[in-house]
Amino acid sequence: MRWSQLFIPTLREVPAEAEVVSHQLLLRAGFIRQLGAGIYSYLPLARRTLQKIERIIREEMERIGAQEFYLPALHPAELWQETGRWTEMGDNMFRLKDRTGRELCLGMTHEEVFTSIARNELRSYRDLPQLWYQIQVKFRDEPRPKAGLLRVRQFTMKDSYSFDLDANGLEKSYRLHEQAYRRIFDRCGLEYTVVQAESGAMGGSESEEFMVRTDAGEDMVVSCACGYAANLERAVSCLVPITDDPAERSPELVHTPQQKTIQEVSEFLKVPKSRQIKSLVYVVESKPALILMRGDHQLNESKLSRAMETDQFRPATPDEIRDLFGADPGSLGPVGMQGKGVAIIADLSLQNRRNLICGANRDHYHLLNVTAGIDFTAAFYDLRRVEAADPCSCCGRPLDIFKALEVGHIFKLGYKYSRSMKATVLDPEGKEVPIIMGSYGIGLERIMAAAVELYHDEAGIVWPRSIAPFQVLITLLGTQENQKQLAKRIYDALNQMGIDCLLDDRDERPGVKFKDAELIGVPVRVTIGKKFEQGKVEIFCRSQRELREVDADEALLEIIRALGD
């Protein structure tokens, strides 16, 4: 393509609203424009990059035998009511009514629609397995869209769904997807980590996320050199053992005036935080619960959710706490709370601990010598948030925690949708059994944005070759006829070889062409200019920022070689 005929509105300055690098560069390089909060238009360069991503995805999905569909984005409410997600999705779902008042929504994901096809058409175990996918627009009314393309309200997703007879089949479909995803992200040039994840509102058991490490991301990933990696929401770690005073003592009231926080009590009583009990009060499905953590630990609410088997909970208000405990936060504890209608649950780190310190449920007082299992009882769960440098539960080495962006997610759904929507087949014995399902998603624009986050410099974007909008840019500086002819020859030859090539034939000064070239990030640039008089052209590799002078006759060969580097 000729630059003079392409719409590439580059910007010299960074638009004020762009904070993260990928947003700034994609705007400046003329890939995207914003239409509203979390709503973006994709201009020709972005289309080219996204189409390359799509193509890679299609090839890899076909490779595992998946079949492409194209389903509606507009869904009748009844479908979502069947699975309960019409309510469950809450305000995150865009809802609308048609002219007759019928309720509809814009699809956030397509389990319901794909399952509705499956239940109507799949009759026999002989029809299984099926791997179905599509590349579709999704709508989510995010409470807070942000960071350019990283969190938006309309985006493109490759979503696929597997339908199997049994758990073994699901395992197979799931692993096929894992492999396909690895190949997709490898081919897109991304560095990523596969982490154990929560399945959240998708339902289901096993789930892994494909994460790209970047500070622009919103997730926290815990990882270890041994290969262990998990989303912070479900990460586990070991604890350095603590030896308590073994003596058998009874709780002892101690005056702790104005000492409320763990820190204050620790200093006041000269006792380490790890020997205190942190008491948190939550309201879980409208019933009060006392949650006990070690003094120096943080509660992980995802783990609480799993332990309580509900996501309906919130911290109690100060008034509620006073009514229940007769004291304010800062002086709370489990002793004497048995049988008062307050559920007591505790983190595993408190199990078998002796002679600890907790609030006395009386303002300005704490209790010494509180022993788990004797002075209070509790249901124990893993509720602790992993901290950086905790020992890895697999190998004991210190864990690393970093921010990351989720670009893909695979789930074993199990029977959640097939049961609620009655998608069944007859098994070999002629018995009707529900289909077991998996679902798998990749965010296309996120791949594009993640690549920019990962690969850029002060001058602009440095695209991985596989998803660059063009692979080669011919920067024509000279105005002489023979230079133009050379440019044209190279351009035609590359096109004939199927190499995407952009010819900068604009009537612009060299400086402008060079700056724009680096901004849009094309991997290989050929400059035809003043060196041409000595029969030379220049080849510039964007990633290494390396300039090579080569004979004009060899230009084509050298370009191909540069692409291979």
Added chain:
RNA sequence: CGGGGCGUGGCGCAGUUUGGUAGCGCGCACGGUUCGGGACCGUGAGGUCGGAGGUUCAAAUCCUCUCGCCCCGACCA
């Protein structure tokens, strides 16, 4: 939803405290000189200052309401 910030030509901003009828840089158009790292000179176009209402002789500026966008938090398949 809570907290904070910002809306002034296409982009980046000043002007708002102290009301007096809108300015700078970039970009854009035309002419000329330039032409290897975002050129220079000259001329010019382009803004009901997010919107509505109010105060005032007079509002970008003060007051009320409202809309939009960004950031932090809450939330997040």
